[in-house]
Amino acid sequence: MKNSKMISTNHSGHKSKLPKLYNNLVTEFSKKKWGYETVALLGQSCLGGVAVMVTLQNCNFKTIRLIELFLITVFCMSFNAAVLIDLDSKPAFNILIASVFVCLCIIAINLI
Structure with missing residues (x-):
């Protein structure tokens, strides 16, 4: 079994497309790193601003509000820093995905 090559599949037997x-x-x-980073920087910063605005409008508990603001700031600034220090494409893309995911989750939590 050590040398067997197993194809990763999900329970339905199909390969995952993700x-x-x-x-x-x-x-x-x-x-096209420079172009995508520029557009992503603008879009991600706007999304972070929307997340902050929604958090400040809807969160009643001061501690939770501060934690959410901290998360938004850390993730948005981490992508900004990745662009400024000219990080490789894959880590920069991963940070962008994490930043967008955190902002969207916080927006969704505050709108529910």
Whole structure:
């Protein structure tokens, strides 16, 4: 069994398309890094601003509000720093995904 090559599949027997999509997106991001980073920086900063605005409007508990603001700031600033220090494409793309995910989750939590 050590030398067997197993194809990763989910329970239905089909290969997952998510890793292939991720690899395609990273490859595309790498090819036109400067353009995508510029557009992503603008979009991600606007999304972070919306997340902050929604948090300040809807959160009644001061401690929770401060934690949410801290998370938004850390994740948004981490992508800004990744762009400024000219980080490689894959880590920068991963930080962008994390930043967008955190902002969208905080927006969704505050709107429910």
